[in-house]
Amino acid sequence: MAGAEAIVAAVVASLILSCAAFTEENPTDRRVLVLLEDLAIESTHSLFFKSLSDRGYELDLKLSTDPKLALQRYGEYLYDALVIFSPSVEKLGGSLTSEAVLDFVDSGHDLILAANSTTSQFIRNLAAECGVEFEEDFDSVVIDHLSFDDARDAKDHSLLATKSLIKSKVILGAKEIQAPILYRGIGHVVSPANSLAIKVLTASSSAYSANPNAVLASPPALTGTSIGLVSVVQARNNARILISGSLDMFSDNFINSPVRITGSTERFDKSGNQEFVDELSKWVFHERGHLKAVNLQHHKVGESGEPSMYRITDHLEFSLEIYEWTGKNWQPYQADDVQVEFYMMSPYVLKTLNHNGKGKYETSFQVPDVYGVFQFKVDYKRLGYTTLDLSKQIPVRPSRHNEYERFIKAAYPYYGGAFSMMAGFFVFGIAFLYHK
Ligand SMILES: *[C@@H]1O[C@H](CO)[C@@H](O)[C@H](O)[C@H]1NC(C)=O
Numbered sequence: 001m002a003g004a005e006a007i008v009a010a011v012v013a014s015l016i017l018s019c020a021a022f023t024e025e026n027p028t029d030r031r032v033l034v035l036l037e038d039l040a041i042e043s044t045h046s047l048f049f050k051s052l053s054d055r056g057y058e059l060d061l062k063l064s065t066d067p068k069l070a071l072q073r074y075g076e077y078l079y080d081a082l083v084i085f086s087p088s089v090e091k092l093g094g095s096l097t098s099e100a101v102l103d104f105v106d107s108g109h110d111l112i113l114a115a116n117s118t119t120s121q122f123i124r125n126l127a128a129e130c131g132v133e134f135e136e137d138f139d140s141v142v143i144d145h146l147s148f149d150d151a152r153d154a155k156d157h158s159l160l161a162t163k164s165l166i167k168s169k170v171i172l173g174a175k176e177i178q179a180p181i182l183y184r185g186i187g188h189v190v191s192p193a194n195s196l197a198i199k200v201l202t203a204s205s206s207a208y209s210a211n212p213n214a215v216l217a218s219p220p221a222l223t224g225t226s227i228g229l230v231s232v233v234q235a236r237n238n239a240r241i242l243i244s245g246s247l248d249m250f251s252d253n254f255i256n257s258p259v260r261i262t263g264s265t266e267r268f269d270k271s272g273n274q275e276f277v278d279e280l281s282k283w284v285f286h287e288r289g290h291l292k293a294v295n296l297q298h299h300k301v302g303e304s305g306e307p308s309m310y311r312i313t314d315h316l317e318f319s320l321e322i323y324e325w326t327g328k329n330w331q332p333y334q335a336d337d338v339q340v341e342f343y344m345m346s347p348y349v350l351k352t353l354n355h356n357g358k359g360k361y362e363t364s365f366q367v368p369d370v371y372g373v374f375q376f377k378v379d380y381k382r383l384g385y386t387t388l389d390l391s392k393q394i395p396v397r398p399s400r401h402n403e404y405e406r407f408i409k410a411a412y413p414y415y416g417g418a419f420s421m422m423a424g425f426f427v428f429g430i431a432f433l434y435h436k
Contacts, residue, residue: 027292027325029080029110029285032057033071035064035096037086041247045085048250051278057285069094071104081110081285084126087247088118098126105130110240110284114247116185117141127188131197132231132243134188135222139211142187142227142245146206149182150262156212159184161261161271164202164225170289170384171200171232173279179272180261182254185246187227196233198383200280203227232284238386240284250277287327289384296320296392298376301364309395310367311403318376319362320353322388332359341377342368343391371398 032052036042042049042061053059060079062069064086071077072095082104086092092101105111115123115134124134141158149161161180165172181201187209190197202225209222230249233241248254255274260267282288299306301315310316318340323330338361342349348368353361367374373395380388407415 027286027290028327030056030058031079032059032081032083032285033079034059034061034083035069035086035092036061037064037089039063041085044253045247045251047252047255047274048277048281051274052281055282055287063093064089065093067093069096071096071100077104077107077109079104079109081112083112084123085114085247085250087114087116087123088120090120090122092122098122098129101126102129105235105239105241106237108237108239110286112242112244112281112284114244114250116245116247119186119245127243130233130241130243131194132188132190132228132233134245135186135209137209137211137221139214140187140209140220140222141185141212142183142203142207142209142229143212144204144207146263147180147204147261149180149257150260152257153262158212160203160207160229161259162201162204162229163272164204165276166198166200168200168384170382171198171280171283172276173282173288175275177272177275177279179268179270179275180259181273181276182249182257182259182271183229183246184248184254185229185244187222187229188231188243188245189222189226190228190231196235197231198233199228199231201228201230201276203229230280232280234384234386236387238290240286242280242284249273282327283384286325288325290325290386291322291333291380291388292325292330293320293322293378293380293388293390296376296378296390298392298394309397311397311399312367312369312371314367315364316367317362317364318351318353319360320378320390321359322355322361323359324385332357335382337382338378338380341375341379343375343377344370344372347377348374367396371396 049059069092071079113127119134127134142160143158144160145157147160147162148157149159153159160183162183163180165177187203190199205224207224207227208220209227210216210220230244254271257271258267258269259271297306298316298318301317322333324333334355334357338353340351340353340363341347348370349365351363351365353363355361373393375391375393378388378390
């Protein structure tokens with residue numbers, strides 16, 4: 001009996017747990033698996049973990065070589081997000097192959113991956129699958145002789161203090177980060193053809209990637225602002241990925257460290273790292289920048305019901321509602337660049353939607369003089385926001401024979417021709433019959 005009760009309790013607990021997970025109503029992640037190379041990271045990076053658990057995340061810290069690791073049980077994911085703080089592992093424990101991690105992301109879950117100068121091929125491949133290529137040379141780190149941290153650099157100028165952040169309120173929060181960010185690690189490149197990956201923190205123009213303990217024999221492969229330090233990826237399924245070439249960036253040591261960029265007189269008591277990693281993690285775990293569109297509606301002007309088809313040249317009204325998740329609730333989204341297409345093979349109509357500040361977007365337009373199966377399409381992609389991709393199919397029919405105008409002005413010569421022909425025939429008939 002007690003056994004049965006325990007089973008019921010376990011089922012109820014797991015139901016409650018799965019309700020707390022990522023849902024349509026609350027897109028923020030809850031359950032996070034953190035894989036540590038070394039349990040010491042739990043204390044050396046405690047401020048980052050504390051900030052996450054203070055914000056309500058359930059962190060499950062595990063050794064990355066733990067043989068019992070699993071992301072799924074009975075086909076259900078046990079976590080909403082994964083943090084891999086294990087730069088030099090050659091493989092993860094349990095069932096966590098790189099395919100398993102990529103499947104996790106492919107099914108819409110989020111990932112934070114941090115490397116350092118001892119990064120393994122396994123972690124490099126994982127990053128490459130996400131569209132970020134780490135420096136290939138295993139001994140190289142990012143070096144900058146002009147923007148390193150003066151006080152604590154180990155004379156090789158590899159402790160960068162940089163402020164070249166992306167200007168995006170949705171990714172980095174509304175408050176601008178004042179202090180420079182401390183970074184020690186490797187650089188990466190993001191292919192310019194990859195529109196999903198965005199560099200959030202870049203190296204300065206004087207940076208290059210090389211082995212600090214060797215003489216520079218040939219020009220470095222990676223130089224200047226093309227070196228990415230921290231990048232984010234938003235996949236097409238809205239899974240978010242953060243890739244950093246520095247694990248130290250998240251550490252208490254860097255977070256609490258004072259900074260002074262070399263050559264500058266400005267000194268900061270605390271680096272910008274805390275704000276930077278907090279704001280980034282808010283974005284990656286969907287506390288910010290998550291949109292939803294609901295209530296897509298259309299109808300003829302002056303009517304309210306949705307028709308099953310339109311006639312060519314009908315006037316119609318189109319509306320939908322867009323909300324943005326703030327981490328706590330859904331707020332109306334406000335933007336002046338949301339557009340709708342009336343689409344059949346190519347857009348026939350493209351209209352920018354007006355919004356009322358309460359989340360409702362609307363416009364009206366005339367159906368083109370072309371019939372066929374059209375779609376209303378809203379394809380909204382903005383940096384840092386989830387993609388909105390909606391479509392609704394609607395046929396457009398030609399006018400029926402009795403729906404055309406009876407007489408057209410331009411056709412008067414033809415009407416004249418027809419009637420004058422009839423009158424002429426009549427006159428000719430009379431003349432032919434009754435005059436010899
Ligand atoms: C990289 O990170 C691992 C795990 O924390 C650490 O053992 C190693 O010393 C780090 N390498 C460097 C060069 O900091």
